[in-house]
Amino acid sequence: MPQDIDRLIKASKKAIAFSSPLYSGFRVGAALLSGDGRLFTGCNIENASLTLSVCAERVALLKALSEGATDLKAIAIACATEEPCYPCGSCRQMLFEYAPGIKILLPSRRSITVLGLKELLPMPFIKEAP
Ligand code: THU
Numbered sequence: 001m002p003q004d005i006d007r008l009i010k011a012s013k014k015a016i017a018f019s020s021p022l023y024s025g026f027r028v029g030a031a032l033l034s035g036d037g038r039l040f041t042g043c044n045i046e047n048a049s050l051t052l053s054v055c056a057e058r059v060a061l062l063k064a065l066s067e068g069a070t071d072l073k074a075i076a077i078a079c080a081t082e083e084p085c086y087p088c089g090s091c092r093q094m095l096f097e098y099a100p101g102i103k104i105l106l107p108s109r110r111s112i113t114v115l116g117l118k119e120l121l122p123m124p125f126i127k128e129a130p
Helices: 002-018 056-066 089-098
Strands: 028-033 039-043 074-079 103-107 112-115
Touching (some): 002 103, 028 056, 056 074
Parallel strands (some): 074 103
Antiparallel strands (some): 103 112
């Protein structure tokens, strides 16, 4: 719904302010909408042991999952750059596993790009049951 899209994009932009880009200087915000209408925000949080840094999308996703949210509908990802900020490979894989049908909204200065995981992760890793 248009008002959900607006709400998500505003929340993702607001979340940029809480990011902690201590090493890269690159700020990202995310906002995720679950089936029951709840909104979960996230931002990138970096750490001196660089590999422990976490992306904005995964912070939002883990907040949602850890609070029992299901049927994840859409996630907006916002950066302070001119162009849309595409999710990294690890976030695509995590989203695929927990929310394969999620809509990914990428606002930029001029427009909003809407993509699905079919386009962003055409050949995901899928673990066959042993
Ligand atoms: N980052 C995200 O938060 N999301 C992405 O999908 C790509 C990268 C963060 C990780 C790191 O803190 C900073 O952007 C620069 O790579």
